[in-house]
Amino acid sequence: xxxxxxxxxxxxxxxxxxxxxxxxxxxxxxxxxxxxxxxxxxxxxxxxxxxxxxxxxxxxxxxxxxxxxxxxxxxxxxxxxxxxxxxxxxxxxxxxxxxxxxxxxxxxxxxxxxxxxxxxxxxxxxxxxxxxxxxxxxxxxxxxxxxxxxxxxxxxxxxxxxxxxxxxxxxxxxxxxxxxxxxxxxxxxxxxxxxxxxxxxxxxxxxxxxxxxxxxxxxxxxxxxxxxxxxxxxxxxxxxxxxxxxxxxxxxxxxxxxxxxxxxxxxxxxxxxxxxxxxxxxxxxxxxxxxxxxxxxxxxxxxxxxxxxxxxxxxxxxxxxxxxxxxxxxxxxxxxxxxxxxxxxxxxxxxxxxxxxxxxxxxxxxxxxxxxxxxxxxxxxxxxxxxxxxxxxxxxxxxxxxxxxxxxxxxxxxxxxxxxxxxxxxxxxxxxxxxxxxxxxxxxxxxxxxxxxxxxxxxxxxxxxxxxxxxxxxxxxxxxxxxxxxxxxxxxxxxxxxxxxxxxxxxxxx
Amino acid sequence: xxxxxxxxxxxxxxxxxxxxxxxxxxxxxxxxxxxxxxxxxxxxxxxxxxxxxxxxxxxxxxxxxxxxxxxxxxxxxxxxxxxxxxxxxxxxxxxxxxxxxxxxxxxxxxxxxxxxxxxxxxxxxxxxxxxxxxxxxxxxxxxxxxxxxxxxxxxxxxxxxxxxxxxxxxxxxxxxxxxxxxxxxxxxxxxxxxxxxxxxxxxxxxxxxxxxxxxxxxxxxxxxxxxxxxxxxxxxxxxxxxxxx
Numbered sequence: 209x210x211x212x213x214x215x216x217x218x219x220x221x222x223x224x225x226x227x228x229x230x231x232x233x234x235x236x237x238x239x240x241x242x243x244x245x246x247x248x249x250x251x252x253x254x255x256x257x258x259x260x261x262x263x264x265x266x267x268x269x270x271x272x273x274x275x276x277x278x279x280x281x282x283x284x285x286x287x288x289x290x291x292x293x294x295x296x297x298x299x300x301x302x303x304x305x306x307x308x309x310x311x312x313x314x315x316x317x318x319x320x321x322x323x324x325x326x327x328x329x330x331x332x333x334x335x336x337x338x339x340x341x342x343x344x345x346x347x348x349x350x351x352x353x354x355x356x357x358x359x360x361x362x363x364x365x366x367x368x369x370x371x372x373x374x375x376x377x378x379x380x381x382x383x384x385x386x387x388x389x390x391x392x393x394x395x396x397x398x399x400x401x402x403x404x405x406x407x408x409x410x411x412x413x414x415x416x417x418x419x420x421x422x423x424x425x426x427x428x429x430x431x432x433x434x435x436x437x438x439x440x441x442x443x444x445x446x447x448x449x450x451x452x453x454x455x456x457x458x459x460x461x462x463x464x465x466x467x468x469x470x471x472x473x474x475x476x477x478x479x480x481x482x483x484x485x486x487x488x489x490x491x492x493x494x495x496x497x498x499x500x501x502x503x504x505x506x507x508x509x510x511x512x513x514x515x516x517x518x519x520x521x522x523x524x525x526x527x528x529x530x531x532x533x534x535x536x537x538x539x540x541x542x543x544x545x546x547x548x549x550x551x552x553x554x555x556x557x558x559x560x561x562x563x564x565x566x567x568x569x570x571x572x573x574x575x576x577x578x579x580x581x582x583x584x585x586x587x588x589x590x591x592x593x594x595x596x597x598x599x600x601x602x603x604x605x606x607x608x609x610x611x612x613x614x615x616x617x618x619x620x621x622x623x624x625x626x627x628x629x630x631x632x633x634x635x636x637x638x639x640x641x642x643x644x645x646x647x648x649x650x651x652x653x654x655x656x657x658x659x660x661x662x663x664x665x666x667x668x669x670x671x672x673x674x675x676x677x678x679x680x681x682x683x684x685x686x687x688x689x690x691x692x693x694x695x696x697x698x699x700x701x702x703x704x705x706x707x708x709x710x711x712x713x714x715x716x717x718x
Numbered sequence: 719x720x721x722x723x724x725x726x727x728x729x730x731x732x733x734x735x736x737x738x739x740x741x742x743x744x745x746x747x748x749x750x751x752x753x754x755x756x757x758x759x760x761x762x763x764x765x766x767x768x769x770x771x772x773x774x775x776x777x778x779x780x781x782x783x784x785x786x787x788x789x790x791x792x793x794x795x796x797x798x799x800x801x802x803x804x805x806x807x808x809x810x811x812x813x814x815x816x817x818x819x820x821x822x823x824x825x826x827x828x829x830x831x832x833x834x835x836x837x838x839x840x841x842x843x844x845x846x847x848x849x850x851x852x853x854x855x856x857x858x859x860x861x862x863x864x865x866x867x868x869x870x871x872x873x874x875x876x877x878x879x880x881x882x883x884x885x886x887x888x889x890x891x892x893x894x895x896x897x898x899x900x901x902x903x904x905x906x907x908x909x910x911x912x913x914x915x916x917x918x919x920x921x922x923x924x925x926x927x928x929x930x931x932x933x934x935x936x937x938x939x940x941x942x943x944x945x946x947x948x949x950x951x952x953x954x955x956x957x958x959x960x961x962x963x
Contacts, residue, residue: 443936487897514896514938516960523960525895525937543935547962564962566936618897 210304211319213472213498213586215288216334219341219368220249220428220585221261222285222358226348227253229355236352244351247406248344250430252577260578267574268503272536276502283307285361292338292371295382297324319499320472320599328602330378333593334472336426337585339376339397339418342368343410346401363389365401370394376422393417424448425593431580441541441568442576444589448563450596455556457604458548458563459522461595463613464492464511470600473587475500480533484627485510488619493534496588505571507542508535512618520554522615523547541570546592563592868932871910872961876923876945878954885953886946887914887925893941893961903934904941931963939963 227245230238231253246253252260261282267273268280283291287307294300301322320326329335346365348354354361370388374381388394397417404410407427414423431442467474473496480491489510497504508529515522527543529535544567551560567589571579583589594600602608879885887909892902908928916923927943942956 487899489897512895512897514940518958519960521960523938527935527937543937545936545938545962547938566962568936 209319209499209502210283210287210291210307211300211321211472211499212291212332212334214283215291216338216341217261217264217498217581217585218283218285218288219338219345219364220581221282222361222364223249223341223344223348224252224258224261225355225358226345226353227258230353231258234353234355238353241348241351241353244347244405245344248340248347248404248410249428251432251580252430257575257577260575260581263575263578264581267571267578270538272538273505274503275497275500280502285358285364289361289364289367292368292375293382295375295380297322297327299382317501320469326599326608328378328597328599328607329375329380331421331425331597331601332376332599333425333597334587335372335376336422337428338372339369339414339422340410340426340428342366342372343397343401343404346398347404350402365398366394369397373418373422376418421450429580429584429589431576431583433576441570442579442583444565444567444569444580444583446563446565446589446592448593448596449551450561450563451551452559453561453596453601453604454559455520455522455548455550455561458561458595459556459615460604460612461600462522462524462546462548463513463615464494464509464524464526465613466603466610467591467595469603469608469610469612470597471587471591471594473498474591475504480508480529482626484619484623485529486627488623488627490618491529491531491533496582496586498586504536505538506534506536507539508532509542513615515617518554519549520556521547521549522556538572539569540572541568543568544589563595565589565592869928869930870961870963871926871928872959873924873926874943874957874959876916876925876954876957879923879945881920881923882918883953884918884948885916885923886948887916887927888944888946889914889927890942890944890956893939893959895935895937895939903929903931903939906930906934927959927961929961929963934963936963 223245226235226241229235230241230245235241242253251257265280265282268282274280284307287303291300291303291307294303301318304322342365345368349362349365358364367388370383370391373391373394374383383391397413400413401410404413411423411427414426425448429444429446431444433442461470464474464477465479467477474494475497476493476495478493478495480493483491485491489512492509492511494507494509495504496507508531509526510529512525513522514525524546525543526545528539528541544565547564549562549564550556550558551562552558567583569579569583569589570576571582574582580589587594599608603610603612876885889904889907889909891904893904893907894901906929910926910928911917914925916925939961941959941961943959944956945953947953
């Protein structure tokens with residue numbers, strides 16, 4: 209069901225749609241649109257990068273990810289604009305139900321945003337990121353780059369910017385159309401967006417017009433590729449500060465089992481059974497998604513909680529649980545840290561805190577760009593930002609009643625009696641279909657042959673390329689290429705023959 | 719015509735080949751579906767299944783080989799070679815997935831729960847091909863340009879030592895995330911100044927340690943730097959280091 213995270217994603221999805229449109233040569237200034245978006249959202253406009261929004265929608269419908277009976281459809285820009293403009297829990301739910309266009313299960317658990325007193329918008333980083341999307345959309349609009357499906361939304365940047373800033377400031381009052389259009393600050397932010405050529409430009413502008421905290425939170429992080437054990441992972445770093453909270457404050461809420469109270473992307477984070485590894489790391493099952501009754505990922509993780517009394521800091525390390533109990537089996541890499549340090553000396557009780565995070569992630573079948581969207585736009589990778597938001601502060605000051613799990617250093621006392629040798633093996637990804645008898649042997653052989661082939665091709669290619677650099681002619685290269693081709697064909701025939709030899713052409717029937 | 723080493727031409731060629739792999743793989747599933755869902759009953763046989771698999775293998779082979787050839791046709795540099803390497807890794811992963819599916823089927827056959835569920839098979843296999851091809855396309859598109867710099871540097875200042883003494887820095891083992899069995903990345907540490915030697919008569923006692931953290935899990939790593947005199951004895955107690963990698 210429609211919510212703030214999905215609405216924010218729809219705004220960035222509109223940018224992605226414009227990029228795809230520009231890549232196809234659409235719009236008046238397609239090259240300029242691509243340059244602008246790449247500067248504002250690095251790594252989102254290249255080959256294999258643009259189109260991440262629809263890729264994510266496909267991913268949400270994969271077996272093992274989708275949890276609803278009906279196909280997941282990401283919200284329209286119209287619905288998302290209406291949702292952002294809804295100032296109260298009741299009105300947000302009304303918009304969400306209308307967008308759903310169906311009968312909702314009355315037993316369905318409501319999102320915090322739809323329950324009065326459970327969500328406070330002030331300082332919500334999702335709203336700040338909405339404003340950033342508005343600025344980029346405004347630039348695209350000014351360049352005439354909106355795709356035909358969005359040309360009726362010329363005023364979308366104004367609506368997004370006005371409502372996002374209004375709510376980020378803590379207001380629960382609905383803005384009138386007049387207030388949206390006549391807000392001087394919104395006008396200044398949008399009219400000056402044409403002069404924003406970098407993320408730094410925007411940060412300066414947003415700091416001047418709103419606050420530094422707003423500017424900090426508005427910049428979506430972006431992933432860089434890092435090679436981990438032969439696989440390229442998306443890696444996200446974040447760095448946030450707050451002058452009003454202390455390390456001791458954050459310590460009260462930092463345990464991951466508390467995150468679902470204030471971080472919208474974390475539907476449930478719960479201890480596994482047994483709760484500890486043999487070395488005392490906490491075993492936790494993380495269930496994430498913008499609305500887990502529609503789609504979600506379950507990942508079994510292990511957490512280490514540490515501290516450094518010398519610097520007054522605390523930290524959390526996490527990694528995949530070697531025993532992937534109750535796990536979706538789709539996350540191939542997920543590790544990182546959350547490091548909380550005081551900004552004023554080494555006293556953790558003093559106000560002023562810095563939270564630095566890192567997250568390496570790789571999801572099977574999901575491109576690094578779409579994976580980064582999960583981390584940077586939906587909040588998988590920067591939950592720390594939401595720990596500094598209004599809802600977290602209301603939990604800390606007791607306005608929202610919650611039974612917080614305290615920070616307990618690893619290994620906790622007596623953990624040895626609560627460890628186990630493990631349960632199920634890691635599940636295979638997605639569905640578990642069936643194949644003909646003995647086909648496993650055939651595929652095993654084919655795999656070995658093909659691995660050999662691929663490695664051989666790569667090595668031969670590298671060798672040939674090196675020789676070319678030493679002065680080979682193009683004719684030499686052509687001959688080498690043809691030789692490799694012949695070699696490949698022979699290998700391919702071997703693969704086919706091996707497969708056929710291994711398969712018994714009978715099917716086992718019930 | 720654009721020159722042969724125009725990156726756009728290269729990228730387009732990669733994309734064209736990969737797209738063909740995706741389309742070809744999808745057609746295999748479509749053909750299988752047509753036979754399975756044929757009015758009057760499925761006509762999809764074991765022979766058809768073999769054909770589907772070999773066709774998919776053929777797509778991977780021809781597509782993979784075509785991709786691997788591209789670096790030969792252009793000015794070689796590290797970029798395309800890194801990309802070719804990643805594409806090879808992605809295809810290898812796809813084959814590993816296919817093996818897992820086949821092994822699962824074999825287990826079901828052994829325990830008597832096998833069912834001729836060819837739709838699931840076709841969908842799963844094609845899904846793998848398409849998804850892995852998408853990863854390949856991503857690697858090609860991203861290329862090495864957005865690779866993060868894996869080197870991280872951490873500056874320190876040594877207090878309480880005499881600038882006239884030569885000192886030698888040594889990363890003590892282990893440097894590891896706490897309570898991770900058998901983890902030690904101390905050997906990855908490099909010092910600046912070179913070799914961790916702080917010469918006598920220097921202007922200050924600053925140093926930095928650098929780690930190439932490619933291939934290691936992200937986390938907070940704890941360790942100690944030993945500050946030794948030239949005779950190997952400790953000049954001061956070891957310096958605790960907390961590294962966010």
